[in-house]
Amino acid sequence: MVSRYALLKKLAGVVADDTLVVACIGNTTAFWGQLKEREANLFHVTLGMCTPVAHGLALALPKRKVVALDADGNLLLNLGSLGTVANEAAKNLTIIVFDNGNYLGSHKKEPGMRTATGGKMNLAKVAEASGIDSACMVDDAEAFEQKVKAALGSNGPHVIVAKIAALDDDRPEKSRRIPDPRQNKYEFAKYIERTEGVAILGGGLGNFG
Amino acid sequence: MKEEKAKLIVQGMKEAGVDFAVGVPDAQFIEVYKMLERSESGIRYVGAANEAEAAGICMGAWAGGKKPALVIATSGLLVATYHIARINLLHEIPLLILIPYRGDLGDPRWLGMYQKTTEPALKAMDVPYRVVRRSEDVVRTIKECHESARAWLRSAAVLFTEEALW
Numbered sequence: 366m367v368s369r370y371a372l373l374k375k376l377a378g379v380v381a382d383d384t385l386v387v388a389c390i391g392n393t394t395a396f397w398g399q400l401k402e403r404e405a406n407l408f409h410v411t412l413g414m415c416t417p418v419a420h421g422l423a424l425a426l427p428k429r430k431v432v433a434l435d436a437d438g439n440l441l442l443n444l445g446s447l448g449t450v451a452n453e454a455a456k457n458l459t460i461i462v463f464d465n466g467n468y469l470g471s472h473k474k475e476p477g478m479r480t481a482t483g484g485k486m487n488l489a490k491v492a493e494a495s496g497i498d499s500a501c502m503v504d505d506a507e508a509f510e511q512k513v514k515a516a517l518g519s520n521g522p523h524v525i526v527a528k529i530a531a532l533d534d535d536r537p538e539k540s541r542r543i544p545d546p547r548q549n550k551y552e553f554a555k556y557i558e559r560t561e562g563v564a565i566l567g568g569g570l571g572n573f574g
Numbered sequence: 575m576k577e578e579k580a581k582l583i584v585q586g587m588k589e590a591g592v593d594f595a596v597g598v599p600d601a602q603f604i605e606v607y608k609m610l611e612r613s614e615s616g617i618r619y620v621g622a623a624n625e626a627e628a629a630g631i632c633m634g635a636w637a638g639g640k641k642p643a644l645v646i647a648t649s650g651l652l653v654a655t656y657h658i659a660r661i662n663l664l665h666e667i668p669l670l671i672l673i674p675y676r677g678d679l680g681d682p683r684w685l686g687m688y689q690k691t692t693e694p695a696l697k698a699m700d701v702p703y704r705v706v707r708r709s710e711d712v713v714r715t716i717k718e719c720h721e722s723a724r725a726w727l728r729s730a731a732v733l734f735t736e737e738a739l740w
């Protein structure tokens with residue numbers, strides 16, 4: 366089975382610099398953060414929150430492409446968010462779900478615990494039945510790249526469920542420090558302020574004396 | 575809840591500069607949700623399936639330059655605690671959280687469990703809050719909490735008792 370890292374490398378090759386990428390916690394954040402130095406990343410978004418955060422961003426900035434890098438266990442915690450995505454119908458939102466059928470599949474040298482998708486559940490069908498017309502499942506790198514390119518070049522919302530190996534046995538060299546949540550917030554907000562002409566970081570005095 | 579009291583909440587949000595609201599409705603605030611959903615409020619309302627999801631949508635909207643409010647029930651606060659804790663304590667992102675306060679004076683039902691859970695939960699998540707008991711304090715308190723949250727980059731909550739909403 367294809368690995369998460371192989372797919373993230375494909376994504377790195379096709380995603381535009383100004384596409385906003387929201388990555389869920391775990392190896393998705395860890396690997397994506399190593400792959401590409403880019404300002405348009407939000408990292409460390411926890412279980413049940415990755416798709417909602419990407420959704421909020423997409424609604425706030427309808428002219429920017431937004432990609433959620435979600436995962437099966439993460440998404441399962443807030444499955445109802447797919448119905449919200451369908452109804453709000455943000456054209457600029459693409460949700461990629463790295464589905465290894467596993468919780469913490471990536472954490473240790475052996476797979477963690479099975480998720481519902483490691484059993485009978487099919488998240489692409491759930492997305493479709495939630496009202497997201499553009500929902501598909503892929504299980505190899507070529508199909509993944511093609512679906513991602515198509516999604517980024519057309520109106521969404523899109524859901525791409527990528528079936529990946531339970532264990533991340535290829536992983537990137539750790540070449541840089543991924544910013545912690547606060548540093549990431551400041552850098553991301555400044556980047557959005559600069560590129561969108563909006564005020565985010567507020568009117569504090571900037572003076573702690 | 576009287577229509578004019580719901581209007582006060584929405585007026586407070588508007589005067590505070592809130593332009594985006596996310597929530598899951600409850601009986602106490604239903605008129606507020608309905609007003610927010612009508613486009614003339616000028617506030618974009620997104621109805622979520624779960625208050626934790628709603629908190630996430632607010633976080634994303636804030637990062638995209640919106641001024642969001644999370645409008646949830648005391649029950650919903652309990653559902654959203656993990657996400658609010660992450661947002662406030664780890665990311666340090668300012669959510670304005672507006673909650674009709676069940677279980678306080680004026681509530682037609684005895685729902686005292688929320689007296690036991692609401693303020694301790696906010697304290698545990700290090701979210702400063704104000705309890706509004708008089709309708710004349712509604713607008714000012716929403717504005718001040720929002721302004722403080724944005725200046726501090728920390729979340730803040732306003733609890734409205736039934737006394738203030740009568």
Ligand SMILES: Cc1ncc(C[n+]2csc(CCOP(=O)(O)OP(=O)(O)O)c2C)c(N)n1
Pocket residue numbers: 389390391392393411412435436437438439440442465467468469470471472480656
């Ligand atoms: C509410 C909550 N429950 C449990 C955890 C512990 N936890 C952290 S990562 C993770 C696995 C998530 O699974 P998945 O999204 O499939 O990611 P994978 O490990 O497969 O990359 C879990 C259960 C958590 N962070 N939050």
Ligand SMILES: [Mg+2]
Pocket residue numbers: 436437438463464465466467468469470480
């Ligand atoms: Mg998984």
